[in-house]
Amino acid sequence: MKQPGQDIDKRALRFRLFGDLWDLARAASPTHLHLRNRLLTVILLSVVIDLAASGTILVVEGAAPGSNIAGFWDAFYWTTSQLLTISSTMANPVTTAGQALCLLLDLYAITVVSTLAGMFSAFFYRRGEERDPVRGGRP
Incomplete structure (x- = not known):
């Protein structure tokens, strides 16, 4: 059963989320600017x-027998899937160089996710310090 005021809470949350994204986009504070610059980088x-x-995997795998990479779109699709999901619906590379590139992309993707987590945790820590410098943002 729906509670009274539940729609208002959802709308307020949505508004706050968009407001926070807007603050990030316009660099409303030095902390927002720092996070925005890091995210853009x-x-x-x-x-x-x-x-x-994508270009490298096309060169390495494009002419290899048994490879699913036939053109730049296939290479771009495979590479982007590797970076976003550390997996792909396409078969793994068949050449040694392609397999090495696959491992490097997986390492990069894991590193980026870890870096993003660190960037956001530093952002929230700094925002807490900005809001309450005496207690360091702690309740």
């Missing part, structure tokens, strides 16, 4: 690595 680096790895 990680995103841009990931796009560059995705495109470079």
Whole structure:
């Protein structure tokens, strides 16, 4: 059964989420600016690595017998799937160089996820310090 005021709480939460994202986009505080710059760096680096790895896997796997990589789209799809899910619906690379690249992409993806977790935890810690510098953001 629906509780009175439940819709208001959801709307307030949605508004707060969009407000927080807007604060991040416009760098409302030095902490927001720091997080925004770090996120942009990680995103841009990931796009560059995705495109470079796509080209590399196409060169390495494109002509290999038994490979599912037939063109740049296949290479881009495989590489992006590896980076986002550490897996792919396509078969694993058949060449040694392709397998090594696969491992490097997996390591990069795990590192990025860990880095993002650290960036957000540092952000929330700093925001707590900004809001209550005497107690260091602790209740």
